[in-house]
Amino acid sequence: MRKPVRIFEVAREAGVSPSTVSKVLNGTQRMAAATEARVWKAVSKLGYHANLHAQILSTGRSRALGVVILDILNPHFTALVKGAGQVAAERSYTVLLADAEENPRREQELIQSLKARTDGLILAGSRLSDEEIVALHSPEQPIVTVGRRIAGVPSVTVDEYTASLQLTSHLIAQGCKHITYLAGPPFWVNQERERGYRDALQQAGLAPQVLSLTTPDLLGGEQASALLWAARPFPDAVVCYNDLAAIGLMASLKTLGVKVPQEVAVAAFGNHPLAAHLSPSLTHMEIPSRKLGELATGLLVELLECPREEAIQVIQYAVLRPRESSIIRV
Amino acid sequence: MRKPVRIFEVAREAGVSPSTVSKVLNGTQRMAAATEARVWKAVSKLGYHANLHAQILSTGRSRALGVVILDILNPHFTALVKGAGQVAAERSYTVLLADAEENPRREQELIQSLKARTDGLILAGSRLSDEEIVALHSPEQPIVTVGRRIAGVPSVTVDEYTASLQLTSHLIAQGCKHITYLAGPPFWVNQERERGYRDALQQAGLAPQVLSLTTPDLLGGEQASALLWAARPFPDAVVCYNDLAAIGLMASLKTLGVKVPQEVAVAAFGNHPLAAHLSPSLTHMEIPSRKLGELATGLLVELLECPREEAIQVIQYAVLRPRESSIIRV
DNA sequence: GGCGTTTTGGAAACCGCTTTCCATAGAGAA
DNA sequence: TTCTCTATGGAAAGCGGTTTCCAAAACGCC
Structure with a gap:
């Protein structure tokens, strides 16, 4: 069992201090080209990957988004997730998905679990009360609802x-x-x-x-x-x-x-x-399920990167697809 | 913006030290009944929730399982996730789900991301090579594959x-x-x-x-x-x-x-x-997609709780459902 | 050559919790 | 009453990073 490499060992290998390694890796502070090269070389030689939790603990940001859906067996929600995943990837966020199984208690549990792991949440098809959702929303950990319009909470909905x-x-x-x-x-x-x-x-x-x-x-x-x-x-x-x-x-x-x-x-x-x-x-x-997922994710990322006071509400429109089940030819 | 409560403040409120609070909350060490009561009271008064990342950083365990599925739009995989979610909840683990979108590069990214966040992984419908999967598996961070039999890697499969x-x-x-x-x-x-x-x-x-x-x-x-x-x-x-x-x-x-x-x-x-x-x-x-998810999760949890050398392979059977599309009446 | 700026990189505090180890007090035994 | 043992709880060292500050070195200029 190989112990994972820590930043200290990279520092030693490169002949610099841990803080220097951190700065080079995050581009936080410019270093002499030669130093940067030594650090990168040490990193790849040792196969270093920063410990995610240490990083999150230290920075307070996880670059992860939580998506809680009502029911993963419903294609509406899976399409939505597809859209969310795409936009999240473009903005280099990770999506953490959870299936509430149409159960409000389970939903609350999952929300708590995801809240602890992410920078913000998307609630699609929530079965919580308006009050509970309002209580969950805050500028530091914003929530975007899909399919639910609540005063004070950002949302993406269809003009149902x-x-x-x-x-x-x-x-x-x-x-x-x-x-x-x-x-x-x-x-x-x-x-x-x-x-x-x-x-x-x-x-x-x-x-x-x-x-x-x-x-x-x-x-x-x-x-x-x-x-x-x-x-x-x-x-x-x-x-x-x-x-x-x-x-x-x-x-x-x-x-x-x-x-x-x-x-x-x-x-x-x-x-x-x-x-x-x-x-x-x-x-x-x-x-437009997928589009809803894309928009909700875009909105959430926006909220994370420049917090706003007012709760933006995005509205989309459905399209009539007439098919055999309703076309009556006499 | 309310700063979240830290263990130190709970300790102060209860008139004890942070280590005592930690021990009471985790049941690590018995304390006098009166002390425990004071701690619990302080916890609920302040609404304390332990910081997950600090906890994980400290203990090295996240009690989370990663599930990577080939395509979230395919009902086979969503049913599997349903099964996984159920068993994980029973064993008090959290499932972190990711959709590989049938793309091996994306799959590797997601695996790396989930590996950093979880204690073990379930790979359902992986498009990686056998070698890549073997390289991912280790007793500390086990992997269970579904729909893939690879020597040395625990798996749950159907006798296809x-x-x-x-x-x-x-x-x-x-x-x-x-x-x-x-x-x-x-x-x-x-x-x-x-x-x-x-x-x-x-x-x-x-x-x-x-x-x-x-x-x-x-x-x-x-x-x-x-x-x-x-x-x-x-x-x-x-x-x-x-x-x-x-x-x-x-x-x-x-x-x-x-x-x-x-x-x-x-x-x-x-x-x-x-x-x-x-x-x-x-x-x-x-x-039996759902069953596969249940079994894979059960196996993974088992592997986490008592690591084993040999790679267990669980096998299930499919059932013929004859329907109209193949019944030819002459 | 002396002086004021920039660069460059390190020391140390901190993020919030767990856990080991140790000190103390009270109980029971002699 | 004294001594030993156990129950109780605290101090401090991690876990593995980031970040603020500051010192030293290098640079440009007169």
């Missing part, structure tokens, strides 16, 4: 209200009269989507009907078919909180012998990679 | 050879005569799958035909349809390296007007959550 208005209007334009909304967990995103749905229906003079998903995933969607089945009037269209639920729902409807879109049109929010590959292919408002 | 033998035999049993294998990247998993495929064909007296995916994902699968199209004889069945590729392939075949499974049967390896939801649903050898 408009997205929902558009998606619902699309169904109305298809001639649907009884449009049900399958609601997700009662957080910001769902609130906005439900509001847009209700407003669109009201403008068209239609009555809303909201049912709640047990969980915002495949299984929840499958279970929702039972709810729909019991609903009167039986809807001729469903707006789903996310596309995972829509996919589960469509699978379940198929086994029930309900035809999509002929008997029920289905539409959702998301950007599931297989939305276009299903039969019928799935209509959705495409959420 | 047998899995492939079974899957190919299944297609042969369906009466297929011209079975093509769509190969993935030339690493252990693909080698084993290809070997199983070849052996199954040979036993049946059939001729193998191997084509290579550009990438082992949706896009690669879509692009592969062109290769198939050009192949003579045109196959009546395809074994795909993974189910992402199979899904892409089936989508592409659909646009070409080739019927699955009537004209071409399709089968793959993996456990994509939508495999059963597609039309036609996808036959595959189900890889």
